[in-house]
Amino acid sequence: MSNNDSSTAKRIPPYVSEILKLIESSGHKAYVAGGAVRDIVLGKTPHDYDVATSAKPDETISVFGKAGINYYDNAAKHGTVTAVTSGGDVEVTTFREDGSYSDMRRPDEVVFKTSIEEDVRRRDFTINAMYMDSEGKIYDPEGGQEDCKKHLIRAVGNPDERFREDALRILRAIRFSSRLGFEIEPETLRAMETHADELEKISGERIATELIGIVCGKYAPQAIRTGCNVLSVIVPEIGECKGFEQHSKYHDRDVLEHTLDVLGHIPYVEGEGRDSELAMAALFHDLGKPACFRFDENGVGHMKGHPRVSEEIALRVLNELKCPKQFITNVSLLVRLHDTYIYPDRIQVHKFMSMYHEEILNKLKVLQRADILAHSPLGQNRIRRLEELNVISEELKASGAVFSLKDLAIDGRDIISLGVKEGPVIGEILEEIFNRYIEGKCVNTKDSLTTEAKKLLLERPI
Ligand code: ATP
Ligand code: MG
Numbered sequence: 001m002s003n004n005d006s007s008t009a010k011r012i013p014p015y016v017s018e019i020l021k022l023i024e025s026s027g028h029k030a031y032v033a034g035g036a037v038r039d040i041v042l043g044k045t046p047h048d049y050d051v052a053t054s055a056k057p058d059e060t061i062s063v064f065g066k067a068g069i070n071y072y073d074n075a076a077k078h079g080t081v082t083a084v085t086s087g088g089d090v091e092v093t094t095f096r097e098d099g100s101y102s103d104m105r106r107p108d109e110v111v112f113k114t115s116i117e118e119d120v121r122r123r124d125f126t127i128n129a130m131y132m133d134s135e136g137k138i139y140d141p142e143g144g145q146e147d148c149k150k151h152l153i154r155a156v157g158n159p160d161e162r163f164r165e166d167a168l169r170i171l172r173a174i175r176f177s178s179r180l181g182f183e184i185e186p187e188t189l190r191a192m193e194t195h196a197d198e199l200e201k202i203s204g205e206r207i208a209t210e211l212i213g214i215v216c217g218k219y220a221p222q223a224i225r226t227g228c229n230v231l232s233v234i235v236p237e238i239g240e241c242k243g244f245e246q247h248s249k250y251h252d253r254d255v256l257e258h259t260l261d262v263l264g265h266i267p268y269v270e271g272e273g274r275d276s277e278l279a280m281a282a283l284f285h286d287l288g289k290p291a292c293f294r295f296d297e298n299g300v301g302h303m304k305g306h307p308r309v310s311e312e313i314a315l316r317v318l319n320e321l322k323c324p325k326q327f328i329t330n331v332s333l334l335v336r337l338h339d340t341y342i343y344p345d346r347i348q349v350h351k352f353m354s355m356y357h358e359e360i361l362n363k364l365k366v367l368q369r370a371d372i373l374a375h376s377p378l379g380q381n382r383i384r385r386l387e388e389l390n391v392i393s394e395e396l397k398a399s400g401a402v403f404s405l406k407d408l409a410i411d412g413r414d415i416i417s418l419g420v421k422e423g424p425v426i427g428e429i430l431e432e433i434f435n436r437y438i439e440g441k442c443v444n445t446k447d448s449l450t451t452e453a454k455k456l457l458l459e460r461p462i
Contacts, residue, residue, distance in 0.1 A: 011040045012132065015087025016049045019069075020134035023092070026063045028055040030092075031116070031131035031139065038127045041138070041148050042180070051092045052131060054114045057081050060092050079110055095119035098165070117141055124162060124169045125176065126154045151182045159191035167198035171210035174227035178217025184226055196230045207234060208321035215279035218268050221260035224283075228256065235317050237287040244290050247301030252376040255289050265370035277327060278363050281334035282370060284314040311336040333360060338367050344388035350396055350438045354403045365390070402444055405434040410449045418453060432456060
């Protein structure tokens with residue numbers, strides 16, 4: 001079950017191996033466990049290191065105390081003691097077996113154990129159930145290294161039991177598949193689908209974290225395709241899009257395949273992933289299509305109004321999952337605007353740039369580009385229009401144009417000095433002057449805007 005590879009030992013940084021050796025020297029076993037070993041086996045650099053040990057929390061505390069190592073004692077709440085070192089924090093957890101899971105999420109009781117063979121049973125997948133000692137020797141009782149080679153996500157032991165104990169593991173499997181590009185082993189996938197309904201017992205926040213991880217992964221399209229039945233428990237519309245043909249010359253795929261193609265075209269940056277708002281907007285952007293679908297008299301499919309319906313779906317789901325307010329606002333706005341045609345002329349672009357925050361517009365361009373690339377070749381000339389939009393918006397910015405009435409060279413006091421009484425009407429006048437400025441009827445100088453304001457007051461005396 002073990003395999004000594006001294007080259008991997010180098011991959012455990014000194015601050016972590018020191019902790020391992022310290023606990024070992026007190027007569028206990030200690031290993032780096034879980035995700036860090038998986039990452040090392042896959043040739044990646046772990047972002048953190050968790051230690052599993054036969055030492056009970058009070059024994060770990062006593063070892064740290066004697067060695068003068070600072071620590072947080074989270075033993076009562078989380079069963080962990082976290083060593084605080086100059087290299088980073090190291091979470092140390094006693095080998096354990098989690099008791100029954102009556103709420104499908106948290107073990108009712110934790111029983112401390114003394115060996116890896118017992119600790120491994122509480123872990124989710126074989127690739128996450130490997131251990132490495134301070135010498136770099138790997139302990140792999142479930143065949144995690146083999147599954148890393150085969151690019152497989154496989155539940156530890158009986159998959160039905162694993163998912164019954166903790167339904168969140170169902171989404172973790174899809175997230176790891178999205179991150180690593182691994183297939184899910186058929187029996188594990190079958191059990192995930194069998195137990196998918198139990199996801200209803202998991203808190204919205206936890207589901208949201210996993211869903212964001214899923215859409216942001218490098219291999220998100222294939223992971224979502226595989227996990228479609230499971231994800232449909234959270235977002236039923238995903239399942240409705242599978243096999244839903246669009247009957248349009250602009251689309252050569254069903255709605256789900258088009259959606260996954262759009263998601264695949266949202267830029268992925270190595271080490272950073274995808275922008276989570278864009279990735280989530282890509283997932284939701286067309287989910288309203290099946291509900292809006294109509295044939296016209298020529299047998300051509302139309303899905304008029306689908307951005308609004310997709311937006312409602314995004315709002316419903318993301319609120320249910322208790323996502324942060326700003327995230328929900330931005331994702332739903334991107335979904336609503338994804339199909340908006342911005343006419344490539346200066347006034348239209350200026351208006352649009354004044355209506356929405358620059359960050360949203362930049363994201364919208366990325367989403368629209370991804371959407372066009374995921375259409376049949378017939379729609380590709382729309383890319384040119386997006387490029388024209390870019391040129392115009394750059395020209396506008398370079399020309400010193402302003403995009404908010406707060407940046408006009410006049411303000412409310414100037415309007416009052418023209419004899420207008422204070423009140424909401426001041427804002428309305430400024431709004432109208434701002435529109436006229438965008439339309440090129442005046443320029444953004446105090447003189448020009450004041451002249452325009454006087455004209456406006458003559459046309460519409462207050
Ligand atoms: P990441 O790189 O995303 O942190 P990770 O594998 O380290 O991946 P964590 O959530 O940090 O994942 O958990 C650390 C380890 O704890 C896992 O590798 C796994 O062995 C175990 N683990 C975490 N959550 C669960 C769970 N819900 N069920 C079973 N084992 C789990
Ligand atoms: Mg981790």
